[in-house]
Amino acid sequence: MRLNYLGPQGTFTHQAAIEASKVMEALSPEAIIAPQPLDTVEEIMTAVQRGKGWGVIAWENNVEGYVVPNLDALIDAKDIAAFARVTINVAFDAFVLDEAQVRNPGGLTQVCAHHHGLAQCRRFTAEHGLEELPATSNAAACRDLMPGQVALGPAICGPLYGLKTLANSVQDFADAHTDFLVLAPRGEVLDVLEDYRRRELGEFETVIAFVLLHTGAGSLSKVLDLMRDAGLNMTSFMSRPVKGHDGAYSFFATVDAAPWQPHFRWVLAQFLSQGEWVKTLAVYPRSERPDPPVDTSMLPHGGVYLGPECADQARNIIKADSGTAPAAPGQLPGLDLATAASQPGQDPRMEGQGEAMRRELLW
Numbered sequence: 001m002r003l004n005y006l007g008p009q010g011t012f013t014h015q016a017a018i019e020a021s022k023v024m025e026a027l028s029p030e031a032i033i034a035p036q037p038l039d040t041v042e043e044i045m046t047a048v049q050r051g052k053g054w055g056v057i058a059w060e061n062n063v064e065g066y067v068v069p070n071l072d073a074l075i076d077a078k079d080i081a082a083f084a085r086v087t088i089n090v091a092f093d094a095f096v097l098d099e100a101q102v103r104n105p106g107g108l109t110q111v112c113a114h115h116h117g118l119a120q121c122r123r124f125t126a127e128h129g130l131e132e133l134p135a136t137s138n139a140a141a142c143r144d145l146m147p148g149q150v151a152l153g154p155a156i157c158g159p160l161y162g163l164k165t166l167a168n169s170v171q172d173f174a175d176a177h178t179d180f181l182v183l184a185p186r187g188e189v190l191d192v193l194e195d196y197r198r199r200e201l202g203e204f205e206t207v208i209a210f211v212l213l214h215t216g217a218g219s220l221s222k223v224l225d226l227m228r229d230a231g232l233n234m235t236s237f238m239s240r241p242v243k244g245h246d247g248a249y250s251f252f253a254t255v256d257a258a259p260w261q262p263h264f265r266w267v268l269a270q271f272l273s274q275g276e277w278v279k280t281l282a283v284y285p286r287s288e289r290p291d292p293p294v295d296t297s298m299l300p301h302g303g304v305y306l307g308p309e310c311a312d313q314a315r316n317i318i319k320a321d322s323g324t325a326p327a328a329p330g331q332l333p334g335l336d337l338a339t340a341a342s343q344p345g346q347d348p349r350m351e352g353q354g355e356a357m358r359r360e361l362l363w
Helices: 012-027 041-049 068-076 099-103 115-119 122-128 138-143 157-161 186-199 219-229 262-273 308-320 337-342 354-361
Strands: 002-006 034-038 054-061 080-089 093-096 110-113 131-134 149-153 164-167 177-185 204-211 234-241 249-255 277-285
Touching (some): 012 054, 012 177, 034 041, 054 068, 068 249, 080 186, 099 164, 110 122, 115 149, 138 149, 177 186, 177 277, 186 277, 219 234
Parallel strands (some): 002 034, 080 277
Antiparallel strands (some): 093 149, 204 277
C-alpha cells in the first residue's frame, strides 16, 4: 500500500507517515506500507481520490491551531475521509550551508520554512533580524537552502541534506506537537471502521462538518443544543467561510463519539430531518488527551476576569436587578468594578479600574 505524504524526505509529515505505517501494519500484519513523497497536499488528495494509495496530511498543531488549507481541502474532497490520527512532537533546528556561516552568522538575511514552521519560531527570527521566506515544507526549505539563508526543520534534515546546525530547538514553545490524519477513499474507510468495530478498540473521536441551510437568529444554537441534549462532548468547534459567498459558513465540530453510536446517530438524523447539510470528515480511535484546568496564567493579556467570589456576586446582583435601568459606565448594578482587583482570584495583570473595564468590554 502506498502512503502519500508531503515531501521531500525529512518533513514532519514524513515522520507522521512512518508512525501511521506502524499503526496500519499493527491492524493488518500482512500489509506492506510504502511511504511516497509528493510535492503538495493537492497532489496527495488527488492521488487518494484516484485510488493511488492513502495519504497523510497535517491537521492540528497545539501552537498554531488547525492547518486551515488542509481542513478546507478535506471538506471539499468528493470521496475522501480519515480513519486514523497520529501525533508527532515538533522541534525545529536552524540550519546553514557550512561551518563558516555557523562561525559568522552576521551575513544571514533570510529564514526559510513552511509557514506553520515560521510561525512557531518567530522569536529566533526576530533575534537574528531575518526576513521570512515561506517554503512548501520544512524539509524542502532545507533541501533548497541557499547562501545567506537559514532553514528551519527537524533535526534529521541536517544529516539528510548535508547541512550544519546553527542552533537547536529554536521553536517558541516547548512541548509543541502536530496531529496528522490518515486519509483513504470513503469505501475503504468504511471497511477499516467495520474492522475497528469488530476489534472493539474502545472510544472514538469524530470530525463532522455541517452547513445550515435554514439560517436566522438561534439557528446555530439549536444545532449545538441537539449535541448537548444527546450528551455529546464536543472538544473543538470552528467555522470557515463558504468560499465566494459572503455571510455563509461551514461549521466543524470534533466530538467524543462514533457516528454509529445511538446518541450520535440520533443527532445526525436530526440534522438531516431539519434540512441541513452534514458530512463526516474523520472517525478514528480516541487517544487520551490532557485536560488541565485553565488558570489565570493561561489567559491572554487584557480582557476581564473577576475571580470566583466577585463573579458570583455579579451574577446574584444581575439576577436580582434584571429589568432595571443600566448602571453607570464601569459598574454593574450594586457592584463597583473598580474594586474588582481586590477580590480573591483576580488576575494580577488586570488592574480592575473602571475605565480599564470599559476599554476591555466596550460597554
